[in-house]
């Protein structure tokens with residue numbers, strides 16, 4: 072018999088509807104949107120675009136639209152649950168309320184792939200662009216020994232470690248400081264991409280878009296899986312549930328605004344890039360956006376500006392994703408499913424200091440030393456699995472708690488969440504057999520940890536054996 076945690080209990084324990092629990096409510100709608108853009112727009116468009124173009128040609132625009140559709144269904148689900156249960160745990164907490172403790176633990180476990188592992192991967196992408204930028208600015212080239220892991224012929228990837236350390240410092244200092252930095256970075260990266268679109272379109276030629284789909288449907292499908300990574304992160308907005316001023320109203324709005332904005336932006340960037348210099352020239356090219364601008368303007372200044380934009384953009388992804396990871400671990404820790412150290416909030420800075428430092432150290436290690444290409448697919452499949460579960464949680468919660476106050480409801484229920492599940496399963500299928508085997512192994516380890524630790528230490532279990540109706544007494 073699985074244990075469920077009612078939405079009422081989740082909200083009551085987190086102190087989400089009142090001030091003064093530990094975390095501080097400082098984020099308004101604008102900051103939430105910036106936080107979303109911060110978490111979403113990064114390596115996917117600045118680094119990954121050329122891979123998707125290599126697979127799909129100009130048809131990549133369709134790939135970006137398909138990836139967006141997958142995300143939109145799921146974004147509706149996050150909007151409904153984020154507005155109804157505004158707590159830091161995001162999908163983990165939604166699963167706890169809708170599908171029970173075991174599923175929730177596995178969701179939290181998969182979130183380590185979506186957040187933790189992706190932070191390492193994104194930090195490595197950052198390192199590449201820093202090298203680009205230093206090179207174009209001052210002609211400085213970092214020695215390979217210090218800018219790549221052992222897998223790529225180096226010793227340690229120092230820039231990747233530095234960006235994680237910088238994010239950790241900001242996060243420890245306070246949410247207001249992080250939110251300010253995030254807002255500034257989000258505005259800057261949007262400006263850089265809009266400038267890119269404008270420049271690209273001045274050189275637009277219809278001919279560059281033909282043949283539109285050189286590799287056919289298969290290419291567009293493969294491009295979709297690649298493009299999907301660039302949309303990941305909108306769910307991170309729900310991890311700010313306890314730090315938003317008016318989460319019930321603003322979280323759903325911020326999610327939907329972000330996904331709409333980012334879809335338009337990505338499609339326009341892809342069209343501008345390919346329209347300007349053609350799919351063959353973009354496909355597979357490193358730092359493709361800088362290259363396009365250099366080609367169109369005939370100088371290297373513009374490309375340098377784009378590289379700067381990429382450095383800022385990717386750094387803000389690291390910041391936002393690390394923030395999300397610490398908040399999710401905090402929720403799991405509060406529930407007793409992982410050790411208590413992750414839930415301690417410093418009274419001085421109102422941030423989970425120890426948890427943040429642990430996350431920084433643990434994910435800086437793979438960023439410094441591990442070859443990460445191998446794990447990107449694992450990160451994608453884990454994210455998709457979480458998304459599928461969140462769609463199911465919408466359905467389960469409508470049944471379990473029909474009276475729950477929902478500020479946003481998914482349209483066309485239950486068709487939308489079911490389509491959300493279907494799209495996620497399809498993209499999971501596309502990741503291939505090797506990834507599935509790795510993922511099965513990963514889940515098995517998670518299940519073992521739950522049985523050996525989580526299940527026994529669950530605070531919910533200490534209250535009542537099944538569904539708990541009363542809030543657990545405050546532990547700290």
Ligand SMILES: NC(=[NH2+])NCCC[C@H](N)C(=O)O
Pocket residue numbers: 110111112113114115116185186189190193300301302303304305307388392
């Ligand atoms: N949970 C996350 N936000 N993961 C990383 C997202 C990566 C981001 N979409 C990018 O393109 O760089």
